[in-house]
Amino acid sequence: MSPIRRVWITRAEPGAARTAARLEGFGFESVVAPLLAIRPISQAAPDLTGIGALAFTSRNGVAAFTALSAARDLPVFTVGDATAEAARAAGFAAVRSAAGALDDLARLLAAEAPGPVLAPGALEPAGDLAALLAGRLEVRALPVYEAVGTGAGAPDDFDAVLVHSPRGGRALAALGPFAGQAAVAISAAAAAPLGGDSGLDIRIAARPDEAALLEALGKPAPRV
Numbered sequence: 001m002s003p004i005r006r007v008w009i010t011r012a013e014p015g016a017a018r019t020a021a022r023l024e025g026f027g028f029e030s031v032v033a034p035l036l037a038i039r040p041i042s043q044a045a046p047d048l049t050g051i052g053a054l055a056f057t058s059r060n061g062v063a064a065f066t067a068l069s070a071a072r073d074l075p076v077f078t079v080g081d082a083t084a085e086a087a088r089a090a091g092f093a094a095v096r097s098a099a100g101a102l103d104d105l106a107r108l109l110a111a112e113a114p115g116p117v118l119a120p121g122a123l124e125p126a127g128d129l130a131a132l133l134a135g136r137l138e139v140r141a142l143p144v145y146e147a148v149g150t151g152a153g154a155p156d157d158f159d160a161v162l163v164h165s166p167r168g169g170r171a172l173a174a175l176g177p178f179a180g181q182a183a184v185a186i187s188a189a190a191a192a193p194l195g196g197d198s199g200l201d202i203r204i205a206a207r208p209d210e211a212a213l214l215e216a217l218g219k220p221a222p223r224v
Helices: 015-025 059-068 081-089 102-112 166-173 188-194 210-215
Strands: 006-009 029-032 036-040 053-056 076-078 095-097 117-122 139-149 160-163 182-185 201-204
Touching (some): 006 015, 036 166, 053 059, 053 081, 053 102, 059 081, 059 117, 059 139, 076 081, 076 102, 081 095, 139 166, 160 166, 160 188, 166 188, 182 188
Parallel strands (some): 006 160, 053 117, 076 095, 117 139, 160 182, 182 201
Antiparallel strands (some): 036 139
16 A cells, blocks of 8 residues: 555544644645535424433534533533543533443443433434443433535545544445545444445554544655
């Protein structure tokens, strides 16, 4: 595989801009061309009667929920540290991060959360938190946003592409096949839609977070 310098960022904004800044800090050139856009789901403020805690799996979930509800008094549990930071910035005081993947969040909730738990998130979530906690803790899913395709195509010149979600993987697969560039996925689930005929050299991050995703790129190729 050729050395990597130009990295295509496919995730939705505003996350794409944050990823671009991190990439450029490591010496890569970023190509921001999102394949997805985040669209909040219009609805009334959720009824929180009887809810003991909130669970978030993304910054997008935090942003969409806090646009619907002014409630900030419930304890919050998040899948990772970036989502925890977003929850604190939104005004939640009691925030615990699982610092990992969905399984880690399920274990944290089972050990510490007062139930029932409301989980504001995507219309098509990457995993089923309620199923992971079935028989142990009641989790009520609340779709507050959806990821929709932008209709964008692949950029003309890139060495690697980042895949942040299974939905992003499906959008990328629809544009293939490619010509041997690297695809670095945040998880096996995000890489799965690409299959073996995508033409991409697929790598999977050691952990399901962006720090590990960027580590999997290696060092940037020297400028020419």
